[in-house]
Amino acid sequence: MPRHISILFPGQGSQYIGMLDNLPTELVESFRSLALEALSFDIIDLIKNGNEEDLNKTSITQPAILLTSFIYFKHLQNSINFKADLMCGHSLGEYSALVASNSIALGDALKLVYQRGLLMEKSLEGSMYAILNTDIDIINEFCMKVRDDKNMIVSTANINSPKQIVIAGENKAVETVVSDLKNNGYKKCIKLNVAVASHCKINGKS
Template identity: 45%
Template sequence: MSKKAFIFPGQGSQYIGMGKSLYENYKIAKDIFDESSGILNFNLKDLIFNGDINELTKTENAQPAILIVSYSIFKVFSNEFEIKPNFLAGHSLGEISALTCSGSIPFHDALRLVRQRGLFMKEAAKSDIGIMKSIICEDKTVVENECESIRDLGEEVVISNYNSSKQIVISGTKKAVEMVADNVKDKVKKIINLEVSAPFHSPIMESASNKFGEELKKYNYKKGIYTVISNTDAKPYDNFQEIKDKLKNQIILPVQWNQSIEYLVKQGVTCFIEMGPKKVLTDMIKKSYPNMLALSCQDSNDMNKLKNILSKDMIKTKIAFISKCIKAAVSTKNSNFNSIEYKKGVTEPYKKIKRIEDTLEKEERRPNESEINEAIIMLKLIFKTKKVPIKEQMEYFNDIFDEISNKERFINIIQE
């Protein structure tokens, strides 16, 4: 498998019972759900598992609910699979999920932020004056031009989402959105009402954007461990200081999702894994890029397919770990010219590492924990015997450990 991107859905993916199986089967997910109710000071878990869909769909509830489920899926997935993403990307709300999973925003802060984001959006939407519709069309300019014509009449309606080359979303007042839909219905393939409670990513949300901008200033952010793509410009965050401005502006700007996926494809991403309820983003990518591998963590068939792919990929990855050990053993400078010590501390341990590599290649399997331990111990002995400086040793080990996702288990060996 080549480059991978984890993708996170936005509002509209919620449903009653989402995440319940995770809660019942994984302690880490149970802890996240239970912690969330304490952070928010109300039992959101009960609403998610047993509540009314209309109540869950309210933006102030849907946003934290989807974040909780997406974050739980990410944590469970990360524990179950030894796989690292090259990129993270999220659709609207999902961008905050992505930043949370990357480590730029602590989960407890992210949960409070999305709850407030939803409340601000609810206030800005006023008395149900706004709606959103998804439009499937061959030519988006038809819809763009119609939106412009309706705006010229003094109504509020905009393109709020560029989801794919053939799917866009319009957002605005109920009257304006219905006018656009009615005027283009014979020129497009399909029009779908969205299960959201406010006209997101439109000028109607300006007050919510301003209030959320002030809320964002109350929290601290840091550099994440994964590259996250921004909705506003379909480019990676250059630094964590951009988070406040980009998340503020995202509320009133169109979601550049299609452009984000195009960027990832140009970067060499060939596998997309959706971390969230339903598989809306997965289906979108499959339609736009039929040759790409798009999988949903909510689909058991997709997960079985992923397990098979990862099983083969892990073998290559872990053999690469052993190969790097061998390369380090032979490429480091030797400063020990005692032939007896060299034979015992370099030649013999090198042969042991090489035997592990030969065995793995012959049996077409990944090394077990004891084989990884032995390779590390042997390489450490080689370094010591060759009198390699400690700083240089650590540089080699850091590079070698990049090949495994559970490196914390083995770091203590080199520190002994």
């Protein structure tokens, strides 16, 4: 039976200072001038030597993850010389998949996600949580109650698996849902490292 290779690129929230450090310096440096021309600031230096507050800004996070993902992809290609049958991504990761599959140029993608991040930063303040080991119907019920009672935005944003559901919305609404879940025995709620609430109606209010 033939082996099929699929590549899944990560989305926002996976960023950290130094995430390029495990890659060959020569490979990373080969992308510096392209990234600098596309963004007009040295994002590689920011990834390597910056601070988390700057990196976690959505307009910085998105090109940083895209560039890092693509360089890791190239390193993997150089190491084992494979051809992927399928490429996909979590949210922002879709852009990384498009670049890796030669559907869009890296420089154009960096410009695009930088502007995308700037637009998203204009949305209402919000947050996201991963809810573990809780049925989606229960999560939806708690979200609906907060929406009805407080007239605020909160909803299911991602179904990563039957055991990991992500909710997103306005800060107070999301925190209320999480508190209600925990008070009812659903304790595993993990706040995501994102500066905006994606995949919910909060973006439509910006």
